[in-house]
Amino acid sequence: MNARETILARLRAALDPAPAPVTVPRDYLRDGQVDLDLLVDRLTDYRAHVHQVAEPAVADTIAGILPVGARVVVPPGLPPAWLPATVTVRADDGHDNSEITAVDGVITAAAVAIADTGTVVLDGSPDQGRRVLSLLPDLHICVVRAAQVVANVPQALTRLNPHRPLTWISGPSATSDIELNRVEGVHGPRTLHIILLP
Amino acid sequence: MRRTFLGMPTTAPAGVGQLRGAESFPAAARRALGDAQLRRNLGHATATIRAKSGAVIGEVPDWERLRAAGSAIKADVLARLPELLEQLEQRVSAAGGVVHWAADAIEANAIVVDLVRATGSDRVIKVKSMVTQEIGLNEALEGAGIAPVETDLAELIVQLGEDRPSHILVPAIHRNRAEIREIFLRAMPGVDPGLTDEPAVLAAAARRFLRQTFLSTSVAVSGANFAVAETGTLAVVESEGNGRMCLTLPRTLITVMGVEKVVPTWRDLEVFLQLLPRASTGERMNPYTSMWTGITPGDGPQEFHLVLLDNGRSAVLADEVGRQALHCIRCSACLNVCPVYERTGGHAYGSVYPGPIGAVLSPQLTGVVDNASLPYASSLCGACYDACPVKIDIPELLVHLRDQAPHPRAESAVMAAAAYAMDHPALFAAAQRATRLSRLTGRRGRGLPPPLSGWTAGRDLPDPPAQTFRQWWAQR
Amino acid sequence: MRIALFVTCLADTLFPEAAKATVRLLERLGHEVAFPPGQTCCGQMHVNTGYQEQAVPLVRRHVRVFDPYDVIVAPSGSCVGSVRHQHAMVARRAGDVRLAARAESVAGRTYELSELLVDVLGVTDVGAFFPHRVTYHPTCHSLRMLRVGDRPVRLLRAVRGLDLVELPAAEQCCGFGGTFAVKNADTSTAMLADKMRHVMSTGAEVCTAGDASCLMHIGGGLSRMRAGVRTVHLAEILASTEQDVVTDGRGGLVVGS
């Protein structure tokens, strides 16, 4: 017997007599209206900076966040209109990691945002890019459209495709490892800006 | 001689990994209780997390319904475990991953060592994972000349301090900020000698220290919080971003998971992603959750191995009452509310799984004889059951395991005599009178004879009353 | 109403005042109390120490003795918890399905004192008088196994003269746990130390609870420390009236000298 057969045989033996089939009660909440104010509140509570602006104002908003001359990396499919002229932009074309770690910030779109938990989810689409882009730079600006916001976790899962690499982000990198208090800033971006479009 | 048949449920082997303590719980606890700094650190940390967790759980109107769903999903998983694992294997393979099966710690360690060797790397970066501690993977890697680097802040504190983890979620919970600063100053190469004990400063020091290692290491080892059979998706829940580093930067990713971590469907994650962060760190959502299905060309590791581990889990599954311990999602809520854990800390439990869940899981994984004192390391107060997001009835399990534990001969004799007397009311009444008599005549003071003397060492026994209730009733 | 008293072995042997108070209280409220003499012990100690098989005859005895009664009361949350949550399980594991069914039926008719008063008899003001500063420890089994909730506190609030002060960290275990206090005496003592610190912080002269076992533990510690706080069972407080001053003139469940 190889390990696979051994383990499966052991588990089958352990389940003899067969346990009764289980029905999972799914009466927990799934519906729910999207509340953008709640999203802003939750994001802010976990120390993300939130900017609510109309789409034409995105570039100016970003210009206000980043100093003149800052170098940013962006995924190849990011709308060019979002980018201010005051920063140096490098569109990702498979840069190596040390180059990405050296930039001042990253700008991405998002796939879904969850109001209940203050979460944005990235799924690697062309306007979000490879996972490493939103990981190595110390500052992350993420642009979310109101239509991408859902009320809760169950609604988020129905919108997401499990076959894409998914990164759920709730606030900046943080740790609770020192006396169980949340402090911001370990390995991921220490500053997170969310630009919320109508 | 005990014969084990290959296909029969089997406990975890001794001599490898960390499931058995060197001494009994009472002996280890006695020493821990004398450590005033430890008592203070634990009291402060567990009170903090209880308050945070209570607040965010209070925000969720359907918490009890989520718990019921989480518990049922796990029961369903166990009932269909073989078929779900086969489905998971098929889906992961179809998505470009390679699935390995390990019957125990020794096999799992050998698989991982071989996989790392094949990459040519002499170093791996690691995401905090209980299961790799359970099997002693770091020791196995070091033995093979491969350096494991723990990247979770608390794990790093433990590794640099040459210490042992004492909590599922926060392995360095027994250290306060001043102690962490000292450990960093002593053991972290290149650390700023002006380091303060501000948590943000300590976190920044870890960021600087690990950044180059993340960028230059080609192999990572992780555990998994969930694996979805339906899609082949793996999920890791974390806070700091070290998990994302390990799951994204290296060329090769090796994930080791206990077989019970599989869930049937994608949709099931909607339950656990609500339960876990609130019960665990007391957050609405943890900062980062990564999900991946096999390999994505051009993004992340291009080689993915999944190691499915038994190591005693089949033996736990074989016990119809005990198997609910396999529902555990390692949130550590039961530790944080446990009055015993809060005072003794995690090391007293001997195993990598401390606290209430450790007291029921470790003895089942090893066989009760090897951890015989753990089922008694609880006052059965029930706080763990109330806190558990997947409703594991830990008090029931403790009582169940006590029934299987080896009993001291003197105790057995006393219990048998007591049971006999209590089933014979005349004898019982005589014993009641004898209690009074022996207390009034023989024994001086307010002590009881051993082994009951342990109780009276710190407390006074009441004076025996002039009459028992039944004597009073008879005279009414 | 005719109510059978399940006295519990501990109250019978060491704390008869709590049991006598239960009788006096129920009779004062106009009920008839019966004491089935065949009762001994519910077997909780055996089950919780790992001797389920030896508990089977005790469960059988308990069921036989109490089956004839419609309403059964015990002045102990933990013994009622054992009847409700362990008896049927012990019977089932011993393969006795009939006993399990009867045990469940008896369990359904068995109440902890505050449950009986509030839920079955529908009273919260039992006409008691107890002019003392009192703090209430909600014992683990009453709190989490039986979920008696605020019933004891509602009863205490209605007692004339009683000054009820809230106990900090009340929901934390006192460290008794039966066999736990013996096998893990050091940890048990550490838990007790914190419980006593909280009791003393209230400035109460009396600490009460619905379990004689926990009171024995807390009272034993307070007595050893000469803390000047005494432990009194809930039943004794509810039984006291202006006329009928508590048994020993000082208030019942006195531990030590």
Ligand code: SF4
């Ligand atoms: S037993 Fe329950 S409370 Fe304890 S760690 Fe596991 S899931 Fe969390």
